[in-house]
Amino acid sequence: MHTALAGHGTVDVLLGVRELLAELASPRDECIVLDPALVTLADAESIAAWLTKYPRPVVVFSSVTTAALESGVLLAQRTSARFIFRGTPNERSALECALLLTPDAPLGVALLAILEDNMNRLPSGIRNRMASMFQNGDCPSSPKALAAASAMARRSLDRCLAEAGFVSTRKVIEAARVTSAYRAITTSRTPLGHIASMLGYKSQRTLDAQMTLLMSTTSGKLRTDPLSCAEAADFLAARLIARETPPERKSPYPRRAHGSAPGSGMTSLKLVDSKSHIRHRRRTASGDR
Amino acid sequence: MINIAFLNQLASAQSDTEFTRTAAGLATLQVYDSIKSNGFDAFVHQDALERVQRDIVNIETGASVRPALESVVQALPFWDTGGYTRIGRRAVYTALLVYGQALGDEGEWQIAESVYALVGMDAELDGETWLAAEARLLMGRASRMCADWESSRIAYRRAYELGIEAGDMSIALRAQIGEANNLWSRGDFPAARRLLNTTARRARQSCPAVLPRVTLALAGVANAAGEHERAIHLAFGLLGSLTDDDELVYQTLVDLAAFLSDYGLPTVAAASLRLVEQAAPEARVRRHARLNRLFLAAHGDDELAFTSLRVALASEPLTPRQLAQYSLFSAQGFRRFSQLDAAEAAADRAVQLANQFQLFQLVFEAEAELREIQSARAELRAAAGTQSVHSDQPRARTNDSNAHAASTTRYRSTTGEKLPPRMRHVAESIENMATQRFAARELELSSAQ
Numbered sequence: 001m002h003t004a005l006a007g008h009g010t011v012d013v014l015l016g017v018r019e020l021l022a023e024l025a026s027p028r029d030e031c032i033v034l035d036p037a038l039v040t041l042a043d044a045e046s047i048a049a050w051l052t053k054y055p056r057p058v059v060v061f062s063s064v065t066t067a068a069l070e071s072g073v074l075l076a077q078r079t080s081a082r083f084i085f086r087g088t089p090n091e092r093s094a095l096e097c098a099l100l101l102t103p104d105a106p107l108g109v110a111l112l113a114i115l116e117d118n119m120n121r122l123p124s125g126i127r128n129r130m131a132s133m134f135q136n137g138d139c140p141s142s143p144k145a146l147a148a149a150s151a152m153a154r155r156s157l158d159r160c161l162a163e164a165g166f167v168s169t170r171k172v173i174e175a176a177r178v179t180s181a182y183r184a185i186t187t188s189r190t191p192l193g194h195i196a197s198m199l200g201y202k203s204q205r206t207l208d209a210q211m212t213l214l215m216s217t218t219s220g221k222l223r224t225d226p227l228s229c230a231e232a233a234d235f236l237a238a239r240l241i242a243r244e245t246p247p248e249r250k251s252p253y254p255r256r257a258h259g260s261a262p263g264s265g266m267t268s269l270k271l272v273d274s275k276s277h278i279r280h281r282r283r284t285a286s287g288d289r
Numbered sequence: 290m291i292n293i294a295f296l297n298q299l300a301s302a303q304s305d306t307e308f309t310r311t312a313a314g315l316a317t318l319q320v321y322d323s324i325k326s327n328g329f330d331a332f333v334h335q336d337a338l339e340r341v342q343r344d345i346v347n348i349e350t351g352a353s354v355r356p357a358l359e360s361v362v363q364a365l366p367f368w369d370t371g372g373y374t375r376i377g378r379r380a381v382y383t384a385l386l387v388y389g390q391a392l393g394d395e396g397e398w399q400i401a402e403s404v405y406a407l408v409g410m411d412a413e414l415d416g417e418t419w420l421a422a423e424a425r426l427l428m429g430r431a432s433r434m435c436a437d438w439e440s441s442r443i444a445y446r447r448a449y450e451l452g453i454e455a456g457d458m459s460i461a462l463r464a465q466i467g468e469a470n471n472l473w474s475r476g477d478f479p480a481a482r483r484l485l486n487t488t489a490r491r492a493r494q495s496c497p498a499v500l501p502r503v504t505l506a507l508a509g510v511a512n513a514a515g516e517h518e519r520a521i522h523l524a525f526g527l528l529g530s531l532t533d534d535d536e537l538v539y540q541t542l543v544d545l546a547a548f549l550s551d552y553g554l555p556t557v558a559a560a561s562l563r564l565v566e567q568a569a570p571e572a573r574v575r576r577h578a579r580l581n582r583l584f585l586a587a588h589g590d591d592e593l594a595f596t597s598l599r600v601a602l603a604s605e606p607l608t609p610r611q612l613a614q615y616s617l618f619s620a621q622g623f624r625r626f627s628q629l630d631a632a633e634a635a636a637d638r639a640v641q642l643a644n645q646f647q648l649f650q651l652v653f654e655a656e657a658e659l660r661e662i663q664s665a666r667a668e669l670r671a672a673a674g675t676q677s678v679h680s681d682q683p684r685a686r687t688n689d690s691n692a693h694a695a696s697t698t699r700y701r702s703t704t705g706e707k708l709p710p711r712m713r714h715v716a717e718s719i720e721n722m723a724t725q726r727f728a729a730r731e732l733e734l735s736s737a738q
Contacts, residue, residue: 092459
């Protein structure tokens with residue numbers, strides 16, 4: 001655990017379930033790492049109940065045994081825990097990713113509340129899969145992988161999401177990635193380039209391009225001038241479902257855009273809009289063919 | 290499901306233990322295939338799983354395959370459970386990957402390769418990109434061990450792509466290291482070095498945890514290209530910086546021993562290898578260390594150690610590369626200890642194996658060894674002819690000493706004392722540093738035990 005964190009955090013050890021439940025009720029918001037092999041089914045049930053009451057990022061780091069899987073299944077069904085199984089050569093990097101990119105529970109709740117109408121129009125399988133993506137940050141890496149994980153054809157998935165009012169499957173995945181990075185960007189000192197690579201982006205520039213499209217800001221600006229969860233959720237929801245202009249960000253700093261006078265931030269915003277709109281229309285056209 | 294690799298392994302099983310182990314693995318994979326296609330049905334599958342579990346009990350305790358198979362059998366009933374994140378499937382795929390690694394530990398790389406291929410395909414179809422990337426990375430290594438270069442290259446490329454897609458640079462960069470290892474194993478040093486330098490640059494930027502592995506691979510290339518001092522310094526530097534990665538520590542010690550012996554410091558190399566043999570947790574690492582000690586014994590004057598190591602390794606499951614190396618080292622040892630007939634037979638076998646598995650560097654070495662044996666034999670004949678005219682000494686004894694002389698003069702020097710004066714100073718400083726560090730580590734080990 002210490003090695004995976006690599007100096008980006010500290011570890012406190014809780015020795016019993018009672019201590020764990022007390023910790024869950026505390027106002028702290030740190031990530032909890034749990035080995036389900038060490039808890040009984042009854043304990044797992046109480047942990048799940050407390051996690052529903054006090055949402056908290058949870059990483060379940062477990063070996064593959066019957067005891068661990070029995071408790072693990074219960075936690076998977078009733079919480080938004082993220083699972084990593086021991087035994088693979090790169091489990092350390094997976095654990096590092098899960099620990100450093102812990103999702104922000106209030107942001108996930110706020111975003112799902114805004115998207116509730118659209119989510120209700122989705123088939124239950126995809127709805128629940130998407131909800132867990134935004135809550136635990138464990139999202140498939142591509143539309144193809146999301147379709148496979150939802151046990152449906154890629155085109156059916158695209159159609160379902162379009163009918164529910166979502167702009168595109170890719171945008172849903174990008175939004176889930178950005179949501180999972182929000183906490184690391186705003187509250188940690190983890191280098192932004194490292195966060196970008198853990199999210200699967202080639203460089204920080206690529207992450208910034210996605211963040212500009214989804215939240216009208218870059219990772220660096222978000223770190224120095226964090227948006228509130230509600231604001232961030234508004235931005236993301238607007239980009240995910242609406243095709244009209246997203247809400248304007250109220251920033252105390254003036255924005256400078258190429259070929260525009262200092263302070264006229266709207267120019268760049270419109271440019272991004274028109275680009276994304278054209279890209280979306282092109283994709284629809286190729287899909288129709 | 291018909292799995293050719295498993296059937297081949299069953300057909301060529303040398304013992305009941307090996308047969309039981311392979312049969313239990315095949316039965317487990319058949320149950321997995323059925324559950325994957327039809328979902329878990331307790332009425333159908335519980336009985337089959339119980340029978341497999343009874344087979345697993347017959348596998349010898351201590352084999353890493355046994356707990357790995359138990360883990361797969363325990364995970365299979367959970368296949369369809371776990372809510373929207375489908376942790377049951379993830380658990381099964383992970384357990385299968387652990388089983389593949391256990392097979393690799395036992396040296397059964399062909400069936401390990403087929404297990405990785407199966408998991409890679411199924412995990413990718415299930416949208417489990419990270420697990421699919423892991424499976425392809427492991428498959429690349431298993432294919433390399435089977436000398437299946439093309440499959441290895443394809444597996445590493447796919448691992449790279451999937452690793453990037455899953456956001457795990459560690460997998461992507463390790464796949465590139467694997468590809469570079471393939472390149473230098475087949476003699477393309479410049480391409481391997483270019484790829485490793487690019488990988489090191491990327492690792493520094495995005496994934497520093499992989500950097501030690503890149504350094505070790507660079508040291509391997511340097512050594513293979515004849516830059517032994519550079520290789521040793523890289524490996525020592527690495528050993529000093531590794532604190533929490535046991536697997537890499539032992540790998541580095543094994544490689545360092547190879548560099549030291551190539552440089553001409555066999556005593557220090559043997560110390561390093563003894564350390565690995567004493568403490569490495571994985572059977573394949575200990576086996577590798579033993580094979581390297583055979584090389585040192587073959588090039589030194591310790592005939593007793595040479596014979597005992599040869600006997601010990603004869604019953605070990607070796608990879609194709611290790612098999613070819615085993616024959617080559619045996620040939621070298623037999624020549625050194627004046628058993629020219631046995632040396633020729635072993636060198637012939639080394640050439641045949643190295644050709645069969647396209648290990649071109651070993652083909653060159655084995656052919657050179659064969660030439661050395663033939664010229665030693667010719668010198669022996671010439672010496673015997675001269676002596677039959679001029680001397681009445683017993684022939685067998687003279688033959689032996691001449692053959693020994695002929696063989697030893699053709700060897701590269703194997704101790705620091707025989708090095709040129711310029712290099713002797715460097716060798717001495719390396720030897721001092723190595724002795725101190727190994728002594729310190731042995732002390733650490735004994736206090737830990």
